[in-house]
Amino acid sequence: MTRYEKLLIEAEKEGIEILEINLGTNKKCGKCIDNTIIINNNLSNVEKHEILAEELGHYKTSIGNIIDQSKIKNRKQEFKARRKGYKFILEPLDLIYAFKFGCNNINEMADFFEITLRELLNIIEDFRKQYGIGKKFGKYYIRFEPNLGFSEIFDNEYIY
Missing domain, CATH: 1.10.10 (Arc Repressor Mutant, subunit A)
Structure with a gap:
């Protein structure tokens, strides 16, 4: 079982629905909306692993829409989510x-x-x-x- 698959199981145990969807790009991207994490399915499992970890970080730490990164409070939430996501990968x-x-x-x-x-x-x-x-x-x-x-x-x- 890959680390990505293990992280998927961990997320699902917490009641998070993971959807792999064609987002029309090959860019590493994902989105966390309430209890759903959307991951670009055009990625390798290695890249999906990274995206899932970061989006789990958002699930655990972010509040509201933080897409506008020109706002300091949104950048702070992005930083906090990314750091939390790293912990899902390694300590x-x-x-x-x-x-x-x-x-x-x-x-x-x-x-x-x-x-x-x-x-x-x-x-x-x-x-x-x-x-x-x-x-x-x-x-x-x-x-x-x-x-x-x-x-x-x-x-x-x-x-x-």
Whole structure:
């Protein structure tokens, strides 16, 4: 079962109807209207996975019509929904899991998470905005700048 299919099941368990419809374009797009999420069916499952995650973020966080992105309040809601959507795809510790699974570079990680490279880079950039150049997560340290890196911490008394 793909990650997209798993996310579909998760959404349906929450009472959200997912419709894949030909929207007359090949652009990555979707829309959340009340308890219905519409996804462009002209996309790959990888792209549908990304769109579904973002639209679930809108379902959980957005209120009203936020299409007009010239309004600050709408841009804030879009940002909040996108960040929430990223969490449906992966959390920082999932990067460690992918590395331990055998992903040796960012392209392999994107394939592992069944998302595009661009989406993974966007998620990592969002982590950098949240956590700075790096952060300790449990017994691991994840570095987001200048490039993605991981360290396992064996001594909890170590201060950096």
